[in-house]
Amino acid sequence: MRISNFSNFNAVSFGTNTRRYKVGPENDVVYTQTKINREDIDFKNLVGLIFGSFKDKDKVSVYDMACSDGSEAYTLAIFLKEFLKDKKVAKFFPIIASDSDGIIITCAKRNKINITEDELKELEKAGIDYKKYFLPAKEKMYIPNDKISNDTETYMCCDELKKNIRFENCTILQQIEKMEKDEPKVVLCRNVLPYLGNRSDVLYNLLRLNNKMKQDDILVIGDFDRDFYIIDFLKKRDFKEIQNNVFVKTK
Ligand SMILES: C[S@@+](CC[C@H](N)C(=O)[O-])C[C@H]1O[C@@H](n2cnc3c(N)ncnc32)[C@H](O)[C@@H]1O
Numbered sequence: 001m002r003i004s005n006f007s008n009f010n011a012v013s014f015g016t017n018t019r020r021y022k023v024g025p026e027n028d029v030v031y032t033q034t035k036i037n038r039e040d041i042d043f044k045n046l047v048g049l050i051f052g053s054f055k056d057k058d059k060v061s062v063y064d065m066a067c068s069d070g071s072e073a074y075t076l077a078i079f080l081k082e083f084l085k086d087k088k089v090a091k092f093f094p095i096i097a098s099d100s101d102g103i104i105i106t107c108a109k110r111n112k113i114n115i116t117e118d119e120l121k122e123l124e125k126a127g128i129d130y131k132k133y134f135l136p137a138k139e140k141m142y143i144p145n146d147k148i149s150n151d152t153e154t155y156m157c158c159d160e161l162k163k164n165i166r167f168e169n170c171t172i173l174q175q176i177e178k179m180e181k182d183e184p185k186v187v188l189c190r191n192v193l194p195y196l197g198n199r200s201d202v203l204y205n206l207l208r209l210n211n212k213m214k215q216d217d218i219l220v221i222g223d224f225d226r227d228f229y230i231i232d233f234l235k236k237r238d239f240k241e242i243q244n245n246v247f248v249k250t251k
Helices: 043-053 071-083 102-109 117-125 172-178 199-211 228-236
Strands: 018-023 028-032 061-065 095-099 112-116 134-136 152-157 165-169 185-189 218-220 239-243 246-249
Touching: 043 071, 043 218, 043 239, 043 246, 061 071, 061 172, 071 095, 071 112, 071 165, 095 102, 095 172, 102 112, 102 165, 112 117, 172 199, 199 228, 228 239
Parallel strands: 061 095, 061 185, 095 165, 185 218
Antiparallel strands: 018 028, 112 152, 134 152, 218 246, 239 246
C-alpha cells in the first residue's frame, strides 16, 4: 500500500529546512517541513476565535497532533500570550503536542529548536519580540535525518514558554484514544493527513477523531490536508469552516 499522493512530496520543493522520515503502513520515505507561524493559518485570528468560542469554559484541552519539532505548538502558545494578554488564557495550557517521530520529540523535550531567520522576521512582522521566547543556544543542534539551511540557528525556549507545552511521543490514533469526548477541545491535526496511508487509512483516523469531538469543538487542518474527500468527510459530520482551515463542529 503506497501513500496516495506520495510522489507530490520531495525535498527540493520545500526550499528551506526539511526532515526525512518514514510514514504509513509501508514505511514510505517522505520529506516534510514545519515552521513557526506557518502561513496556511492566520494564528492571530485563530486565537481570538478560540478564546471567543470557549469564553464560558474553565478548562479547554488543546491538542497539537503531528507537531513535529514544536514550531506549531510554540506559535499557538506565543499568539495566545501576546494577543490575549489581558484575558485568562491559562485554561488553554499546557498544549499537548505529540508526534510519532521519537527523534524529533526527544529534541523538542530538550526545549531546543532550529529556527530560520525568515521565521524570526515573520514573528517580528506580527509585532512579536521573539527574544522574549527564544534565546540562542550555545551549540547548533544537528538532528539525524534533518537537512538545515545556512540561515538556521538553534534556540532554547524560555521557561515561560516551555511550561505551556507538554510534548509526547505517540501516534495520532494513540493521542485520540487519550482524549475525552466531554472535554471542550481544540485539535490541530495539520499537514499530516495524506501521510497516514491511503484514503481508507486517513478516513479511519478521521472517524476515530470525530467520535471524540462534540458540538463547539474546533479542528484545525492545513493546506496539505485539503483533499476533496477529507473536506467532504468533515462537512458530512457537521464541521463548518469558519476561517481558512479552521472547522467548528456544529452538532
Ligand atoms: C509536515 S509535518 C507537520 C507539522 C505541523 N503540524 C505543521 O503543520 O507544520 C508532519 C508530521 O507528521 C508526523 N506524523 C506522520 N504520521 C504520523 C502519525 N501517524 N501520528 C503522529 N504523527 C505523525 C511526522 O512525524 C511529522 O512530524
